[in-house]
Amino acid sequence: MNRDRLLLYLYLAGILAATLVHDPVWLGAGLVLVLLLAGSDAWRLLRRALLAILAFNAIISLSYALMAWWQELSPWLTLARLNLRVLLLTSLSFLFIARANLFRALDFSKGLTYVLGLAYSQALAFRRAHEDFRMALASRSLRRPSLMDRYRASAAAASWFLEKSLHAATQSAQALRSRGFFHD
């Protein structure tokens, strides 16, 4: 078994453990362990995880605190448990992404590795293009763009992505055929 597949199994076991434990002290200890494993990247990892969960957890936590106050219940245990668990799971995922190569972990299947690799590379290119479209609209607008302008910009971006996908698929198909991918 290669190192990356072992890391994948350990990550999945860690995820399962974090959802089977309900004591905030143990969840906190799990978070400390993940940060220790992250080493010098610990603060960056924690900051990234906090930013990723901030919006959703803030809404859920505030709503639950209000509901508990209304029903004269103590919300602290539930809030501590919920937020520590989400933070632990998110930090663990970010640590796994930083340390493991998913493509090597899944290399037992040629087809899966191929589809994932191709989809990932195209997704990265599309993500960069999406950011370019967003910045292009922002840089060409003196004021906040109107609803119609934003519709046009979204439609232009979507049609570009549709066209690009078709071309990418056609090119990949030709490349696969010419290299005899399905006849090895």
Add this chain to the structure above:
Amino acid sequence: MHIPDGFISPQTYLPAYALAAGLWAYAAHRVKKRLDADTLPFLAAYTALSFVLMMVALPLPGGATAHAAGIGLLAVCFGGWMAFLAISLVLAMQALLFGDGGITALPINALAMGGVGAFCALAAWKLLARLHENLALFLAGWLSIVLPAALVAVVLGLQPAIARDADGAPLFFPFGLSVTLPAVILPHLLVGIAEGVLTVLGYRYLTRLRSRLDA
């Protein structure tokens, strides 16, 4: 609509993984029959397309934005199983490569968006396309958003009943169905309209583009 990590109990996500794994295996088997130099790149390309469509903001009146998913479009153009695999791959990529979404929520999101969403969209398209093509496409897009949202709302809303401690406090998502159903479904009724429009326009555009490429 998709759920982040930490809000779903193992009593929910483990059976969901078992169900999703069976469907992934079956879908792969179905698609594999057609898997050749044409279908494999298309699966990858439309996975990437669905990934980026989830990033494209659809402006809503009032300054809010919604995000498309392309589920209806994928289902109508490439069939239910291909759409199910592509959406599942997108969710797996988001969770395991981009750190967005959740690994515990992955099977529920995949079953809701890729399963219920794609197959209901396909059913709407197949049933209504002969009567009115644009209406069928619009409904396919609308249903592909609203029905998965309803399923996600039910799964979330059941968590306090499924997993609670000895004092009755929730262990995972803390709100019941009376909160989750309106909170999740109502905004998605509006988002579904944007997705419906995207499905109509996307299908028309793709059909034109494919005929141009084939020519």
